[in-house]
Amino acid sequence: MNKVVFGFGLLLSCVASAHAGTGPAVISEKAKAIQAKAINLDTHLDTPALFGRPGWKITDRHTYSGDGSQIDYPRMVEGGLDGGFWVVFTGQEGRDAAGNLKARDAGLKRLSEIREMVAANGDKFELATTADDAARIKAAGKRIVYISMENAYPVEQDPSLLSFYYKQGLRMISLAHTSHNDFADSAGMGVAPKGEHGGLSEKGKALIAEANKLGIIIDQSHSSNEVFDQMLELSTAPIILSHSGAYDVFAHSRNIDDKRIRALAKKGGVIQVNSLGGYLIDTGATPEYRAEQRKIYEAFGGRRGMSEADRKQAMEQIAALDKKYNIKKADFDDYMRHLLHIIKVAGWEHVGLGADWDGGGGVQGYEDIAALPKVVQALLDAGYDEKQIDGILGGNTVRLIREVQAKADPAAVKAALE
Ligand SMILES: [Zn+2]
Structure with missing residues (x-):
């Protein structure tokens, strides 16, 4: 666009944006009204990873610049997020018996931490297990806690553990994370690695059949393209991509x-758009950069669980490293580019939000959940109407939960709940 000819437009965009790329600065009354009515769900909240951090409380207001966290109760209220899928995440390690047992314990511990958070804050949060629970919990003035699992590693030793997880509230499961496991091939971290199973293993196919029977949503995010094709073919219910990009x-x-x-979309599934910068744009991160970054985190005992003082130091060192390698940072516009593209390709009925908060998500201008209203405004600005935005904010996810559960086997559900 020519800046001289379209001077008026430029002036308007200056009013609308605080900085280039960081999104709308003003949220209209219309956007606020749409969001207040909608059920706002994010399908990939990694915040449970913080539940074990000493001194960290979900009821306190934190800042992204202060402790790196992106979700807590005060910021959910501020940003209008009603809830979502809170993740039992386990990083893939050894695939021998010792590794599998360690993963089993880690999964059960994280599951307990999610349930304990809800139990300790019963006036603010409630466990959700059905599609109808979302509207009911929102109407009661509480935040919605569905439980999902990222990486099925905790049930590698004993896949029948899935029915126990179901009884405890699990309603979504992904098979692999950033490397292959016994269930499925991973998409890797940039360039797809050579597959191990050619998609799903027999064990992975059996897990999908079991998840279908129980009405647990199958999540493809992090798995390979071959896994996607096979999931779509095998699953008797529509699937989700809980946090993915274009x-x-x-x-x-x-x-x-x-x-x-x-x-x-043709099979009724939904894709929830991720906001992890390195998946949105080419940041220029090389393997050398990543190795140096890893070293910094390791020097402070790992990315999670750092003290505030250590985190500050680590962030300073990473900022210097970013400068050395001339790393580009993704911003709000980059996020919207993926979201708007996916809406065009899939149709708005098949899209939602899964920003990977507290799991690596967030970009400049969209750093924590308090900024969620910007997305609503940007969707309005792009020409979407109330019904469409309502679907994207959470209506489509609720529809998916309902459809997947309607296709479950009542006898299997009954047996799991006994
Ligand atoms: Zn992830």
Whole structure:
């Protein structure tokens, strides 16, 4: 666009944006009204990883610049997030018996931490297990806690543990994380690695059949394209991509191509758009950069669980490293580019939000959940109407939960709940 000819437009955009790329600065009354009515769900909240951090409380207001966290109760209220899927995440390690047992324990511990958070804050949070629970819990003035699992590693030793998880509230499961496991091939971290199973293993196929029977949503995020194709073929219910981006916008193996997005929508599935900067744009991060970054985190005992003082130091060192390697940072506009592209390709009925908060998500201008209203405003600005935005904010996810549960086997559900 020519800046001289379109001077008026430029002036308007200056009023609307605080900084280039960081999104709308003013939220309209219309956007606020739409959001207040909608059920705002994010399908990938990694915040449970913070529940074990000494002194960290979900009821305190934190800042992203202060402790790096992106979700807590005060900021959920501020940003209008009603809830979402709170993740039992386990990083993939050894695939021998010792590794599997360690993962089993880690999964059960994280599951307990989520349930304990809800039990300790019963006036603010409530466990949700059905589609109807979302509206009911919102109407009661509380935040919605569905439980999901990222990486099925905790049930590798004993897949029948899935029915125990179901009884405890699990309603969504992904198979692999950033490396292959016994269930499925991973999409890797940029360039797709050579597959091990050619998609799903027999064990992975059996897990999908079991999840279908129980009405647990199958999540493809982090798995390979072959896994996507096979999941779509095998699953008797529509599937989800709980936190993914568009490969046709940025060619990264964690993103999904337009052809597959269309196939997903055709089968009634939904794709929830991720805000992890390195998946949105080419940041210029090289393997050397990543190795140096890893060293910094390791020097402070790992990315999670750092004290505030250590975190500050680590962040200063990473900022210097970013400068040395000339690392580009993704911003709000980059996020919207993926979101708007995916809406165009899938149709608005098949899209939602899964920003990967507290799991690596967030970009400049969209750093924590308090900024969620910007997305609503940006969708309005892009021409979407109330019904469409309502679906994207959470209506489509609720529809998916309902459909997947309607396709469950009542006898299997009954047996799991006994
Ligand atoms: Zn993830």
